[in-house]
Amino acid sequence: MRLDKYLKVSRIIKRRTVANEVCDAKHVTVNGKIARASYDVKINDIIEIQLGSNTIKAQVVSVNEYATKENASSMYKIL
Numbered sequence: 793m794r795l796d797k798y799l800k801v802s803r804i805i806k807r808r809t810v811a812n813e814v815c816d817a818k819h820v821t822v823n824g825k826i827a828r829a830s831y832d833v834k835i836n837d838i839i840e841i842q843l844g845s846n847t848i849k850a851q852v853v854s855v856n857e858y859a860t861k862e863n864a865s866s867m868y869k870i871l
Contacts, residue, residue, distance in 0.1 A: 793832070793833050793855050793857065794829060794830055794831070794832070794833070795811070795815060795820065795822065795827055795828070795829055795830070795831040795832075795833055795839075796808050796811040796812045796815055796829035796830075797811075798833040798852070798855065798867075799811040799814075799820075799839075799841075801856065801857070801858065801859050801864065801867070802859065802864050802865075802867040802868050803859070803861075803864040803865070804839075804841070804848065804850065804868065805841075811829065812829045814841065814843070815827065815828055815829035815831075816828075816829065819841060819842045819843065820839065820840070820841050820842075821839075821840045822837050822838065822839050822840075823837055823838055824838075827839075833852055833855055834852065834855070835852055835853065835854065835855060836851065836852060837851070837852045838850075838851050838852075838871070839851075839852065839868075848870070849870070849871045850868040850869060850870050850871060851868060851869045851871055852867070852868055853866065853867060853868055853869050854866065854867050855867070
């Protein structure tokens with residue numbers, strides 16, 4: 793699954809266009825490397841997002857095409 797879609801489905805970022813813009817601005821790293829929106833997310837990847845002064849660091853637990861509001865947070869683990 794693409795990184796921008798994963799961020800939206802897992803509800804780390806609310807909209808896919810915003811996720812795409814954050815990736816284009818080079819504020820997202822995966823496993824320590826700057827990642828593009830087209831990066832293919834895999835289980836156990838470490839995603840780090842810098843939004844202003846906030847930094848979110850999460851480990852990918854599962855990759856699902858769809859997620860409900862209740863189980864979206866089970867797709868990742870905050871580090």
